[in-house]
């Protein structure tokens with residue numbers, strides 16, 4: 001098995017698909033956004049999840065063309081949804097560090113927006129904590145540029161890396177996604193205290209909060225009581241292929 005060779009081939013053949021996981025407003029229950037999550041439909045192995053090939057794509061540099069395909073596909077999808085009258089505020093796309101540091105990033109993103117007729121305010125970039133902390137000053141500069149285009153910026157997997165509170169304040173962030181490893185243990189008292197503190201801090205800094213990995217009613221209840229804004233997780237829905245996402249959207253009360 002030569003996964004890297006296969007990945008190169010798959011890129012040329014576009015053997016990928018984006019799944020979309022709904023993000024719900026915790027109070028109204030409405031779907032506010034969707035996170036785009038890539039799947040590789042491998043010719044022999046079937047669907048492969050990103051944790052098995054994103055690291056390989058990052059090591060090999062293939063993440064740049066792959067990331068651009070993801071961005072363009074997500075933007076295209078968003079424009080189509082808007083045309084269909086689907087009331088989705090925005091689509092969230094995971095961005096790797098190498099993409100963020102790619103020369104000419106802003107021009108590339110502008111090119112994608114133009115080609116897909118997607119508006120910047122329909123888009124959110126998710127960047128993980130560990131990426132940012134390797135070079136917070138440069139990352140902050142790049143994210144500020146992204147944000148000045150009108151694209152929202154979310155800090156993904158919060159709590160799993162080594163971010164310091166002072167960086168959190170200095171980074172230009174719209175939202176913070178509390179990692180599902182915290183949400184998973186709720187309403188355990190110790191975990192609850194940490195989550196409460198994270199939310200209180202975000203409220204002071206005027207940063208929105210997204211809870212990831214909500215699987216149980218008690219977790220949802222806890223997050224809602226703490227004033228968390230948005231939620232994502234299997235309790236609501238798994239990541240869905242485009243047509244199933246549309247069905248889910250249409251069937252919400």
Ligand code: G
Nearest residue numbers: 036037038049050051054070094095096239
């Ligand atoms: O559904 P899940 O198995 O999709 O995703 C696993 C991990 O892969 C997540 O941490 C997610 O951030 C990452 N991931 C999913 N899609 C993409 C993508 O398009 N680009 C990048 N860089 N990471 C992604």
Ligand code: G
Nearest residue numbers: 094156157212213214215232233234235239
């Ligand atoms: O980018 P990020 O690391 O946040 O990617 C989201 C990942 O979390 C994806 O792999 C997605 O399939 C997964 N996921 C989404 N909701 C849930 C959930 O409720 N429980 C678990 N265990 N995983 C989830």
Ligand code: MN
Nearest residue numbers: 035094126156
């Ligand atoms: Mn994410």
Ligand code: NA
Nearest residue numbers: 156157179212
């Ligand atoms: Na995450």
